[in-house]
Amino acid sequence: MVSSPSGAGKTTxxxxxxxxxxxxxxxxxxxxxxxxxxxxxGEDYYFVSEDEFFRMRDNNEFLESAEVFxxxxxxxxxxxxxxxxVGKDILFDIDWQGAQQLGETVPTDLVKVxxxxxxxxELESRLKxxxxxxDDVVALRMAKAESEISHWAEYDxxxxxxxxxxxxxxxxxxxxxxxxxxxxQTGLSDAVSNIISxx
Amino acid sequence: MVSSPSGAGKTTxxxxxxxxxxxxxxxxxxxxxxxxxxxxxGEDYYFVSEDEFFRMRDNNEFLESAEVFxxxxxxxxxxxxxxxxVGKDILFDIDWQGAQQLGETVPTDLVKVxxxxxxxxELESRLKxxxxxxDDVVALRMAKAESEISHWAEYDxxxxxxxxxxxxxxxxxxxxxxxxxxxxQTGLSDAVSNIISxx
Numbered sequence: 371m372v373s374s375p376s377g378a379g380k381t382t383x384x385x386x387x388x389x390x391x392x393x394x395x396x397x398x399x400x401x402x403x404x405x406x407x408x409x410x411x412g413e414d415y416y417f418v419s420e421d422e423f424f425r426m427r428d429n430n431e432f433l434e435s436a437e438v439f440x441x442x443x444x445x446x447x448x449x450x451x452x453x454x455x456v457g458k459d460i461l462f463d464i465d466w467q468g469a470q471q472l473g474e475t476v477p478t479d480l481v482k483v484x485x486x487x488x489x490x491x492e493l494e495s496r497l498k499x500x501x502x503x504x505d506d507v508v509a510l511r512m513a514k515a516e517s518e519i520s521h522w523a524e525y526d527x528x529x530x531x532x533x534x535x536x537x538x539x540x541x542x543x544x545x546x547x548x549x550x551x552x553x554x555q556t557g558l559s560d561a562v563s564n565i566i567s568x569x
Numbered sequence: 570m571v572s573s574p575s576g577a578g579k580t581t582x583x584x585x586x587x588x589x590x591x592x593x594x595x596x597x598x599x600x601x602x603x604x605x606x607x608x609x610x611g612e613d614y615y616f617v618s619e620d621e622f623f624r625m626r627d628n629n630e631f632l633e634s635a636e637v638f639x640x641x642x643x644x645x646x647x648x649x650x651x652x653x654x655v656g657k658d659i660l661f662d663i664d665w666q667g668a669q670q671l672g673e674t675v676p677t678d679l680v681k682v683x684x685x686x687x688x689x690x691e692l693e694s695r696l697k698x699x700x701x702x703x704d705d706v707v708a709l710r711m712a713k714a715e716s717e718i719s720h721w722a723e724y725d726x727x728x729x730x731x732x733x734x735x736x737x738x739x740x741x742x743x744x745x746x747x748x749x750x751x752x753x754q755t756g757l758s759d760a761v762s763n764i765i766s767x768x
Contacts, residue, residue, distance in 0.1 A: 484751070486757070486760075486761065486764070487764065489760075489763070489764065490763060490764045490765075493764060516764075516765040519761060519764060519765050520765055522751070522761055523751065523758075525751055526750060526751060527746070527749045527750055527751060528749065528751045528754055528757055529749060530757075530760075540745065540749060542742075543741075543742040543745040543746045543749070544746045544749060546739065546742040546746070547726070547742045547743045547745070547746035547747070548746070550726045550727065550728060550739060550742070550743060551725060551726055552683070552721070552722065552724055552725060552726060552727045555727055558685070558727055558729070559722075561685075561688075561729075562685065562718060562721055564688070564689060565685070565686065565688065565689045565692060565715075565718060566689075566715040566718050566719055
């Protein structure tokens with residue numbers, strides 16, 4: 371699970387990991403917000419109507435869901451459970467609210483990573499570059515970023531994104547190391563038994 | 570903390586990590602066993618007399634100590650505490666008994682890594698190559714290796730040493746990831762405060 375304020379490089383870093391790691395799959399959220407130009411249904415989001423969203427929610431088809439700025443967002447349960455069942459890992463690109471909810475509903479172990487910008491000046495500069503709007507929108511984005519960052523201490527790992535290549539390597543190390551946890555290497559018990567029993 | 574049976578590549582892997590990681594220091598054990606040709610006092614071990622060893626032990630100068638095959642081994646406390654105080658990490662190259670004892674006495678958080686050979690055949694072949702003696706010694710070494718491996722489930726991480734370069738990368742990732750744990754990045758709290766407070 372990866373969270374960060376907008377402008378910290380989260381989406382780019384997640385895409386890099388997904389591109390090179392064949393055992394990692396992205397959880398794609400459902401949303402009622404309108405599709406923006408360039409967004410692809412089933413890649414960026416599952417774009418659904420409000421009726422469909424509430425039907426799914428009432429049918430327990432979400433692992434978590436929330437309403438943000440008049441639009442609904444949810445994490446569909448089925449793709450996650452299917453991927454985990456065949457031994458894949460799921461990457462959740464999610465905000466702190468979704469992270470808190472997922473922490474309560476996902477049965478298997480979650481690894482929570484927070485990506486931080488190197489400084490306030492750098493964060494502000496990145497948000498300005500991204501904004502298509504004048505200063506008031508940047509101020510709003512900045513306030514939202516601050517609110518997100520204030521939850522960083524709820525995460526297991528913190529990665530400061532000084533530059534993308536370095537941050538990508540750090541994220542990859544977290545993935546590799548977490549997979550080396552003894553409790554996750556479920557096949558190793560048999561291998562070890564074969565090593566130490568020789569009769 | 571790294572444990573493994575003899576012949577799994579532990580010493581080579583530890584040396585590679587120590588060579589390239591300036592924030593990692595090896596804990597050097599004290600021992601009463603005679604120095605072998607090529608061994609250096611203060612590098613391989615601190616070679617001490619039995620009197621000196623027992624004086625140190627009674628003076629609470631060891632983090633752990635044990636008697637193995639008529640010789641005594643101990644982990645001196647002072648170098649460990651000094652290194653930790655200046656922000657270095659300590660690498661313990663230690664067997665399962667020392668690992669258990671250290672787990673009880675070291676106040677700061679330990680990360681326990683067990684290195685496994687890829688197979689029984691490979692372990693046997695490596696032990697044969699190392700032995701200067703005939704088969705009975707190999708059998709004894711094999712029994713000792715089995716005993717060590719039987720404790721693998723007491724460790725946080727398991728690394729199978731299929732080949733040294735790969736295993737080195739995996740060990741390095743564990744180090745990197747563990748240092749990225751939020752609770753270990755003690756300087757980050759202030760940095761985050763500076764990002765989100767702007768008045």
